[in-house]
Amino acid sequence: MYKISKNIFNWDNMSIIEKINIITSVNNKKCEIQNKVFKILKDVEKHGDVALKKYTLKFDKIKLNDFFVSRKRLKKSSLLVKNDFKKAILMSFNNIQKFHKLQKIKDIDVNISSGIRCQRITTPIDSIGLYIPGGITPLISTVLMLSIPAKIAGCSNIVLCSPPPIKNEMLYAAKICGIKKILQLGGAQAIAALAFGTNTIHKVNKIFGPGNAFVTEAKIQARELVSGLSIDMPAGPSEVLIIADEFSNPEFIAADLLAQAEHDYNSQVMLLTSHKNLAYDVLFYLNKQIKNLSRKEYIISSWKNSKIIVTSSLEESFNISNQYAPEHLILHLQNARKYLSQIKNAGSIFIGSWTPESAGDYITGTNHVLPTYGYAKTYSGLSVLDFQKLITVQEISKISLKDLANNISILSKAEGLDAHDYAVSVRMNSWKFK
The missing domain is CATH 3.40.50.1980 (Nitrogenase molybdenum iron protein domain)
Incomplete structure (x- = not known):
């Protein structure tokens, strides 16, 4: 009998260490x-x-x-x-x-x-x-x-x-x-x-x-x-983080979490919501839907790495998400597009209840090769x-080098690089004595 465990946490009741462990993607092995x-x-x-x-x-x-x-x-x-x-x-x-x-x-x-x-x-x-x-x-x-x-x-x-x-x-x-x-x-x-x-x-x-x-x-x-x-x-192993409000469809959310959890034994899925009742509704649908899925072992294994977190506000949910920097971020929110400006770190964003991450994996046109392990803070998805x-090219005319020569000399001497200065002056002297 495969059953999704509770794994629901209240953010405000957690210790600093517990919070750090949640927002840090760590491979224990x-x-x-x-x-x-x-x-x-x-x-x-x-x-x-x-x-x-x-x-x-x-x-x-x-x-x-x-x-x-x-x-x-x-x-x-x-x-x-x-x-x-x-x-x-x-x-x-x-x-x-x-x-x-x-x-x-x-x-x-x-x-x-x-x-x-x-x-x-x-x-x-x-x-x-x-x-x-x-x-x-x-x-x-x-x-x-x-x-x-x-x-x-x-x-x-x-x-x-x-x-x-x-x-x-x-x-x-x-x-x-x-x-x-x-x-x-x-x-x-x-x-x-x-x-x-x-x-x-x-x-x-x-x-x-x-x-x-x-x-x-x-x-x-x-x-x-x-x-x-x-x-x-x-x-590495896939991640999804969902931010949801009271208008979200818990059945849709559960399906999105399971879709990502089935990828790998080490996948990680997260739900952030300020509505406790929604968290329990999602848990109900998780256990209902897993019965019909073929990759139950993968899901149960990845669920050990996963969490449902009840936050105090939508703003807090976005703060946690930005610290976590998820590979995939799904906004199960009413008027979700207006929250784009609050997102600092994410590999790819899925807006609204009708944009499942599955669509991005296959057919929307965006790339599904994305940074994981929090690397979305500094890496972008594949493009x-x-x-x-990118290669830079420069070309200077003889007359223009004469105009630049003095400033190049000043800057190179300030750095103590005599040969840099000489590379310019040898050209100027060559021109001068012709």
């Missing part, structure tokens, strides 16, 4: 995970393909002869998925593409003053790796979320990897996005392969994609171990810009 991930990374770095085959057999129970999905199988995927799936994927593709195309930024080219020209140009990151969570619940939609902005940005060398066996639906999604290199690898070992490279796999410059705690830790460690390697963001670099 972090040290253990760090050690395991480090061993996997170093093993793959040293033994390459041999280590990858070993870990794939160990974790995925599959013996691989070739890490890459054949072009024949990729092409055949079109024949092995249902037409209604194709239609749904196409709608998602079009919406995501439409929203992300608008994210392209304009190059800058400006004459600062006569003879001084400055530019900012964009260039795609050359080689990138896209990680797609797989296994029991393959995130097919993440293929679109990563591939579409990568293509819009103009990335030329793209490799996508996901744990085997890779479903035909995922291959079809990759195919319509124009992805041709697909690796049958998952977990920390997949991140290691992308980061270090092996005899058969080329290393990449940047790694993208969400994953479990092991994948997230592997991305963080690989960034430190490999010079020049970058990652998109720390995106086209994450797949590009």
Whole structure:
């Protein structure tokens, strides 16, 4: 018998330590995970393909002869998925593409003053790796979320990897996005392969994609171990925080909490409301709805990390939310849009009772690769810009350098950098004696 425990707390009755624990996303097994991930990374770095085959057999129970999905199988995927799936994927593709195309930024080219020209140009990151969570619940939609902005940005060398066996639906999604290199690898070992490279796999410059705690830790460690390697963001187990008022529908709220809780054993869901009766109504619907769901074990496990908090006011709810910085923030509020100005930290916001987080996961057009663990305080959700670099350019005419020379000399001498000053004066002297 699966039952959602009470887990309802009154914010004003909690100690400071209890409050800090609630608003801080903590992985209690972090040290253990760090050690395991480090061993996997170093093993793959040293033994390459041999280590990858070993870990794939160990974790995925599959013996691989070739890490890459054949072009024949990729092409055949079109024949092995249902037409209604194709239609749904196409709608998602079009919406995501439409929203992300608008994210392209304009190059800058400006004459600062006569003879001084400055530019900012964009260039795609050359080689990138896209990680797609797989296994029991393959995130097919993440293929679109990563591939579409990568293509819009103009990335030329793209490799996508996901744990085997890779479903035909995922291959079809990759195919319509124009992805041709697909690796049958998952977990920390997949991140290691992308980061270090092996005899058969080329290393990449940047790694993208969400994953479990092991994948997230592997991305963080690989960034430190490999010079020049970058990652998109720390995106681990999923989170949702809901702020609700007396006008909210408790049945809708319960459904939204369960939808996020089913993602992962370590997912975290939160409800903040100043109305105690609503909190108990939501608890009632949580227990009613879980009976009909298939991923009960995941939900019960993630509920241990989760809370329903009764606050003294809507303002207090927003203060707590901003401290927590949720990956997903749902506003189950009347006239919800008017509260946007009160939100400082969130990965993505869902406005009103008719905007379930599920819609953002699949089809609205926004990106569902978002920062977790409180990183929404400093990171943004994935965008086209994450797949590009911004390069500045400057050009000075001979006459303009003469006008700037004295000020450059003053500033460089103030910093004690003689060679900076000489780099200008040698040019001035060259011109003077011609």
